Amino acid sequence: MKTLLLIIFIASQFVVYGQTYTKCDFPPYINDKEIYDIVEYQPKFPGGTKELNKFIEDNFVNPNPDDTTLSSVVIKFIVDENGNCVQPCVMAGDKELPQDIYDAAIDLFDKMPNWEPGKHRGKNENVFAFIRIEL
Numbered sequence: 001m002k003t004l005l006l007i008i009f010i011a012s013q014f015v016v017y018g019q020t021y022t023k024c025d026f027p028p029y030i031n032d033k034e035i036y037d038i039v040e041y042q043p044k045f046p047g048g049t050k051e052l053n054k055f056i057e058d059n060f061v062n063p064n065p066d067d068t069t070l071s072s073v074v075i076k077f078i079v080d081e082n083g084n085c086v087q088p089c090v091m092a093g094d095k096e097l098p099q100d101i102y103d104a105a106i107d108l109f110d111k112m113p114n115w116e117p118g119k120h121r122g123k124n125e126n127v128f129a130f131i132r133i134e135l
Contacts, residue, residue: 024089
């Protein structure tokens with residue numbers, strides 16, 4: 001059962017139906033340490049998902065607030081071993097979005113607080129993470 005849940009979790013991290021994708025070039029290492037996709041304890045925003053949603057709501061500035069045809073964008077980034085969110089990259093959107101939307105999503109990371117780093121085998125590790133920003 002645990003294996004099945006892990007497979008579903010892994011698949012959910014990479015499958016976003018009906019999305020357009022851009023290529024994100026990430027290095028294989030940060031400070032000579034591997035970047036993990038899956039760890040025993042995933043990185044966490046301070047206060048959890050509810051606080052992350054509040055942070056996005058309070059800090060994301062939509063440059064096209066009157067455009068009701070926009071829906072969401074997915075950002076992939078790295079939470080490093082110290083909890084810093086680095087190298088954000090636009091991974092997907094429901095459709096091709098205006099560049100200023102992508103820029104605003106990336107700018108959100110300038111204000112992003114440190115996360116609780118991911119842990120694997122008792123050590124803090126560099127871990128890939130994703131967030132979806134609803135427009």
